[in-house]
Amino acid sequence: MKKRILSFLLAALSMANLFADEGMWPLTMVAKLQDPMQAKGLKLTAEDIYSINNASLKDAVVRLMQKSGRMFCTGEIISREGLFLTNHHCGYGAIQELSTPQDNILSNGFWAKNRSEERPANFNIGLLRKVEDVTDQVLNGIAINQDEAIRAKAVSDATAKLKSTLVDALGADKGNYVVEVVAFWGGNRFLAMYYEVYRDIRLVGTPPENVGKFGGETDNWRWPRHTCDFSMFRIYSDTANKPADMNANNKPYSPKKFFPISLKGTQHGDFAMIMGYPGRTTRYTYSEGVRYLGGKERPMRVQVRRDIMDVYEKYMKQDPTIRLMYSDKLAGLGNYWNKFNGEAGELSKPEMIEKRKNLEREFENWVKANNKQDVYGEVTSLYDEVYVSLNKYGLYPVYLQDGIANSQPMMFAMQFSALTRDAKNGKLGAEGINMAKMMQSGIDDMFKEFHAPIEKEVLASVIRHLYEDLDHANLPISLTDLVTKYKRDYKKLAEYLWKASIFTDKVKLQKFLASPNLGKLLKDPIYAIVTGYNGKLNGDLKPIFDQISAKKVRADRLFLSALSEMYPDKAMAPDANGTMRMTYGTVMNYDPKDGVHYKEFTTAKGYLEKFKAGDFEFDAPKNLLDLIRNKDYGQYADKDGELHTCFLTDNDITGGNSGSPVINGNGELIGTAFDGNWEAIASDFGFMPAVQRTISVDIRFTLFIMDKLGGASHLLDEMTIVK
Numbered sequence: 269m270k271k272r273i274l275s276f277l278l279a280a281l282s283m284a285n286l287f288a289d290e291g292m293w294p295l296t297m298v299a300k301l302q303d304p305m306q307a308k309g310l311k312l313t314a315e316d317i318y319s320i321n322n323a324s325l326k327d328a329v330v331r332l333m334q335k336s337g338r339m340f341c342t343g344e345i346i347s348r349e350g351l352f353l354t355n356h357h358c359g360y361g362a363i364q365e366l367s368t369p370q371d372n373i374l375s376n377g378f379w380a381k382n383r384s385e386e387r388p389a390n391f392n393i394g395l396l397r398k399v400e401d402v403t404d405q406v407l408n409g410i411a412i413n414q415d416e417a418i419r420a421k422a423v424s425d426a427t428a429k430l431k432s433t434l435v436d437a438l439g440a441d442k443g444n445y446v447v448e449v450v451a452f453w454g455g456n457r458f459l460a461m462y463y464e465v466y467r468d469i470r471l472v473g474t475p476p477e478n479v480g481k482f483g484g485e486t487d488n489w490r491w492p493r494h495t496c497d498f499s500m501f502r503i504y505s506d507t508a509n510k511p512a513d514m515n516a517n518n519k520p521y522s523p524k525k526f527f528p529i530s531l532k533g534t535q536h537g538d539f540a541m542i543m544g545y546p547g548r549t550t551r552y553t554y555s556e557g558v559r560y561l562g563g564k565e566r567p568m569r570v571q572v573r574r575d576i577m578d579v580y581e582k583y584m585k586q587d588p589t590i591r592l593m594y595s596d597k598l599a600g601l602g603n604y605w606n607k608f609n610g611e612a613g614e615l616s617k618p619e620m621i622e623k624r625k626n627l628e629r630e631f632e633n634w635v636k637a638n639n640k641q642d643v644y645g646e647v648t649s650l651y652d653e654v655y656v657s658l659n660k661y662g663l664y665p666v667y668l669q670d671g672i673a674n675s676q677p678m679m680f681a682m683q684f685s686a687l688t689r690d691a692k693n694g695k696l697g698a699e700g701i702n703m704a705k706m707m708q709s710g711i712d713d714m715f716k717e718f719h720a721p722i723e724k725e726v727l728a729s730v731i732r733h734l735y736e737d738l739d740h741a742n743l744p745i746s747l748t749d750l751v752t753k754y755k756r757d758y759k760k761l762a763e764y765l766w767k768a769s770i771f772t773d774k775v776k777l778q779k780f781l782a783s784p785n786l787g788k789l790l791k792d793p794i795y796a797i798v799t800g801y802n803g804k805l806n807g808d809l810k811p812i813f814d815q816i817s818a819k820k821v822r823a824d825r826l827f828l829s830a831l832s833e834m835y836p837d838k839a840m841a842p843d844a845n846g847t848m849r850m851t852y853g854t855v856m857n858y859d860p861k862d863g864v865h866y867k868e869f870t871t872a873k874g875y876l877e878k879f880k881a882g883d884f885e886f887d888a889p890k891n892l893l894d895l896i897r898n899k900d901y902g903q904y905a906d907k908d909g910e911l912h913t914c915f916l917t918d919n920d921i922t923g924g925n926s927g928s929p930v931i932n933g934n935g936e937l938i939g940t941a942f943d944g945n946w947e948a949i950a951s952d953f954g955f956m957p958a959v960q961r962t963i964s965v966d967i968r969f970t971l972f973i974m975d976k977l978g979g980a981s982h983l984l985d986e987m988t989i990v991k
C-alpha cells in the first residue's frame with residue numbers, strides 16, 4: 269500500500285514536471301505556490317522570494333523606466349554596489365544615444381575600466397518597495413454592473429484621490445516615489461504599487477552590436493538562438509542611499525538584495541524561476557476579437573511597418589552613419605513587425621477561435637443554469653457590438669500609432685498643433701508665441717535622427733497606406749484632395765509636400781519659430797493632413813471609440829468576474845499589467861513540429877555556423893570567432909567542454925520581461941531572459957504548454973563576453989560567483 273502511494277506520488281511529481289504551468293503570478297500569490305514550486309526543485313521558501321517585511325529576491329529585481337515614467341524592461345542587481353544586468357535590446361536606446369560616428373560604442377562595444385568611465389544613461393529604474401490591496405478603497409460603494417459612465421468616473425476619481433493620499437503619506441520621501449494604482453482582473457481588483465525611482469543610472473558595459481544583437485530580426489523570436497543579449501548598468505544614489513539627480517558626487521547604490529551568480533550551468537528538467545515586469549497579455553480575448561486581430565488588425569500593421577522598415581534598411585545598409593542614426597527606430601518597428609506577423613498567422617487558425625467559442629458557450633450555459641442573466645446577461649452582445657465596430661473603424665487609431673507616429677515630419681506637425689491652443693482672431697496667442705520661442709532651443713534635437721531621403725519615402729508610404737487602406741469618408745479632405753490631385757502618385761505627392769511644408773527641414777522650421785504665424789501653420793499641407801486626421805478621430809469618430817471602449821471595458825470586467833465564479837477553486841493568474849510577476853518552470857526542450865526536435869541549449873559553435881562576414885545581421889567580431897575556434901572558454905565552459913550560449917525554459921513570460929533574471933532552485937542567477945519562441949508567438953492570447961518557451965542568455969556566456977571579449981574581468985570582483 270505504502271509503495272503504491274509512493275509511486276502515485278512520484279507519478280504525480282513527474283507529471284508536474286512534464287507540463288509547464290501557466291501563470292505570470294502576482295507576488296501576492298507566491299505564498300500559495302510554495303508547494304508546487306518546491307516539488308519542481310525550489311530549495312527556497314516563498315518568503316525568500318517575496319516578503320513584506322524582510323529583504324527578499326524581489327528587492328534585487330529592477331524595473332526600467334523611461335524618464336517619462338513609462339516602464340519598458342526588467343533588470344537584476346548582481347553586486348552590492350548597484351551593478352545590474354539587463355538585455356542589450358533594453359539598453360539599446362541609451363547605448364545608441366551615447367554613440368557617435370567617431371565613438372560608436374553601439375557598434376564597437378564598451379567597457380568602463382573604472383567607475384569614472386561609466387556613462388550617464390537616459391532612463392530611470394524603479395525598485396518595488398510595497399504592494400497594497402486597495403480594492404475596497406477604489407470600489408467602495410460601486411456595484412459591478414453599475415452604469416458604465418458613472419462607474420468609470422467613480423473609479424477614476426477614487427483612484428486619483430487614493431493615489432494622492434498614498435503619496436502624501438510618504439512624507440519627505442514622496443519626491444522619490446511613484447505610486448501606481450493598477451487594475452487586475454479587468455478592474456475587479458486594484459493593487460497599489462510603490463516604486464522608489466532612482467534617476468542616476470550609468471552604462472557600465474555592452475558587447476558590440478553584432479554580439480548583443482547577433483542574428484538581428486532574422487533570428488528574433490526564433491530558436492536556435494545565439495544572441496548575447498545583455499548590457500550592464502549601475503544605479504547611483506546620494507550618500508544616504510536615496511535617489512538623486514545625476515551628480516558626480518553620487519555613490520553606487522547599496523541594494524537590500526542582489527543575485528549571486530551560478531557557473532554550474534543548467535540541465536534538462538532543472539527548476540527555473542523568472543521574476544520581472546511582463547507588460548500586457550490579453551488571454552481572455554473574445555472569439556470575435558481573435559478573428560478581428562488575426563484577420564485584419566495584425567496583417568495591416570505588419571504591412572505598414574514592413575514598408576517603413578524596407579526604407580530604413582535600404583539606406584542603413586549603404587551608410588554606417590545612417591545605420592547608427594536609425595538603429596533604435598528599426599529595432600522598435602522590427603520587433604513587433606515580427607511578432608504581429610506571427611500572431612496574424614496563429615490567430616487566424618480556426619482552432620484558435622473554436623477554443624474561445626467553447627469557453628463562451630460554457631459561460632453562457634452557466635449564466636442560464638445559475639440565473640445570472642441580470643449580472644452577466646449582456647456580455648456576449650456587448651462583445652459582438654464591440655467587434656462589429658472595430659471591424660469598421662479599428663484601423664484609424666492603429667494607423668496613427670503604426671503609420672503617422674513613424675513619420676517624423678508628421679509628428680513634428682502634430683507637436684506644433686499645441687501652439688494654436690490659445691490662438692484667437694486668426695492670430696497665435698501669447699502662450700503659443702512663448703511656446704514657439706521655447707521650442708527653438710529643441711530644434712537640433714528634433715533633427716538629430718533625421719535623414720531626409722528616408723523621411724521622404726516614409727512619408728509617401730504612410731500616406732499611401734492611409735489612402736489605400738482606410739475608408740475615404742473618414743479621412744480629412746486635406747489628404748484626399750491631394751491624393752486625387754497627384755493621381756495616387758505618392759512619390760510625387762511626397763516631393764510636393766517636401767517642398768511646401770515647413771516640417772521637412774530644420775532651417776525652414778527655425779525660420780518659422782523665429783517669427784511664428786498662425787496663417788502659415790494652418791496652410792502647411794502636412795500640418796493640415798495630421799490635424800485633419802486627428803480632428804476626425806477626436807470629432808466624428810470620437811463617440812464611436814468612446815462607445816467601443818466603454819463596452820469592452822464592461823464586457824471584460826463582467827466576463828472575468830464570471831470566470832472566477834465559474835471556477836472558484838482554480839488557481840488563475842490575472843493578465844499581465846506591467847506589475848512584478850513570478851513564473852516558475854523547468855529547463856526544457858521542445859518539438860516545434862512533427863519530426864523535429866529542438867535541444868534546450870545552444871553553444872558557441874553556432875557562431876561559426878551562422879557567421880557571415882560583413883552581413884547586416886550575422887557578422888561577428890573576429891576576436892570572438894578566434895576565441896571560439898580555440899575553445900578559449902576558461903571557467904565559463906560547461907562540463908561538456910563547450911560554451912553554452914542560450915537556453916530554453918518553459919516559463920510563462922511576455923514583452924517587458926526582457927532582461928529578467930532566470931533563477932535556479934538555490935536563488936542563484938543562471939541567465940537573463942530575452943525572448944519568446946516562434947511556435948508560441950501568440951502566447952499573449954493563451955498559454956501553450958507544449959511549445960511555449962522562454963529564451964535566455966546563459967549567464968556563463970554573458971560573463972565570457974564581458975571578461976574574455978570585453979576585457980572587463982575587474983567587474984567579477986564585485987560579484988558573488990558560485991562555482
Ligand code: ARG
Binds near residue numbers: 357602
Ligand atoms: N523579441 C524580443 C522581445 O520582444 C526582443 C528582441 C530584440 N531584438 C531584435 N532583433 N529586435 O522580448
